Amino acid sequence: LPLPRRLQAPSNLLHMFFRPEQFIARHAAAAPIHQVHMPGSSPWFTADPDIIDDVLVGRSKLFIKDRITRDLALVTGNGLLVSDGEFWRRQRRLAQPAFHRERIAGYADVMVEHAERLASTWREGQVLDIHAAMMRLTLDIVAATLFSSGVDRAIADTIGGSLDLIMARFSDPTYAFFPWLAGLPLPKNRRFAEARARIDGAIRGIIAARRASGRDEGDLLSMLLRARDDEGGQMSDEQLRDEAFILFVAGHETTALALSWTWMLLSQNPAAWDRLRAELDRVLGDRPPTLADVPALRYTDWVVHESMRLYPPAWSVGREALEDLELGGVPVPRGAQIWMFQWAAHRDPRHFPRPDAFEPERWDGDLARRIPRFAYFPFGGGPRLCIGNNFATLELVLVLATLARRWRPIVRPADRPRPQFSITLRPAGGMRATLQRR
Ligand code: HEM
Structure with a gap:
């Protein structure tokens, strides 16, 4: 909402509490990286794979948790x-x-x-x-x-x-x-x-x-x-x-x-359940796996991948900048809290067509190699x-x-x-x- 600055923090906090999915998705889509005013701290939000790559890999030494x-x-x-x-x-x-x-x-x-x-x-x-x-x-x-x-x-x-x-x-x-x-x-x-x-x-x-x-x-x-x-x-x-x-x-x-x-997604998607069952019957027959x-x-394995795409158990990771720097061309000061969202990156339609659909077969072939490495990062x-x-x-x-x-x-x-x-x-x-x- 176009609120005066001093009302933004409480309004954002309420939004984050009551509609977190929407709040994160909106802020992630608004810009590759930007600051979001919250009480206590005003973190920088990003779900941009290149910026996340820069923070977690390229210049990881310039950040702490x-x-x-x-x-x-x-x-x-x-x-x-x-x-x-x-x-x-x-x-x-x-x-x-x-x-x-x-x-x-x-x-x-x-x-x-x-x-x-x-x-x-x-x-x-x-x-x-x-x-x-x-x-x-x-x-x-x-x-x-x-x-x-x-x-x-x-x-x-x-x-x-x-x-x-x-x-x-x-x-x-x-x-x-x-x-x-x-x-x-x-x-x-x-x-x-x-x-x-x-x-x-x-x-x-x-x-x-x-x-x-x-x-x-x-x-x-x-x-x-x-x-x-x-x-x-x-x-x-x-x-x-x-x-x-x-x-x-x-x-x-x-x-x-x-x-x-995964159990919830399999209940919602009987076709995926049938395919999983068929694989287990074919590979295991009547014995437990080894x-x-x-x-x-x-x-x-694709079911597990797809489940962690839609519901990443770690839905964000955070870092603090140790010095003033630029991320994605935006100046970010020393001490900035950077929140990187698996939740939003994993639902980006540029990398995952029909992003909200549970489609384990999308992991067939070379999807993991075609997308930027931080478009999907359930394990950081x-x-x-x-x-x-x-x-x-x-x-x-x-x-x-x-x-x-x-x-x-x-x-x-x-x-x-x-x-x-x-x-x-x-x-x-x-x-x-x-x-x-x-
Ligand atoms: C770190 C996710 C299972 C032990 C992390 C991070 C993520 C993550 C995203 C990086 C956090 C960051 O960069 O700030 C997950 C998920 C798991 C899982 C989604 C299961 C589906 C496990 C298991 C263990 C484990 C099974 C140990 C038996 C750790 C440890 C770290 C870590 C010790 C810190 C590593 C370090 O900073 O050196 N995990 N994890 N995790 N995880 Fe996991």
């Missing part, structure tokens, strides 16, 4: 997702080997095993919150791959329950705009601090036990414990705890969201590319194949949730689904 992400460090500790500079670089180098392709391949069986176990607890006609089920599944998978035998069910439950509280705190938009709220003695802040302390205690216990036993369990924690930098230095217990914590946070909800939105099946599960890019991207992609394909082979979770039109633009793109109020046996 944006203020909202840095504030997360107060609650998560200083793990990879939120750290910056030399500290981040060293931690990333130490953690990277744990995420090598061959290493991740070893987790395929764990992923399928957990999905099979879930599938055998389901009952015909059961109505459930499919998002809650996916959250529990991906939490179990990340716990099993990160800590393997070090985590018994009770500890996983402690971590899961406490993590729910912490994610609720992350997703509370008031904190994003008014970070000082975190310092007040509010009941929700106290509950949050207690949850954080419980997780800390659980993770510390696991690390201490592992150091004492000295055994290599073949999990991510063993890799992190062994990792050495060029000078032979290793991570301290505190650094290990922060990294383990951030892997829990970054590694489970995002993957669960991708699965949940790592060796993954290359043949091409349609399953450049040096800060998601360290778990291969892990997540493998998990998504294997879990989807394992569950869809036996069950069809149907999300009815009346139960389709609206996306809630919190730190991640969540289904507001969960996602009700009815299970139909194959």
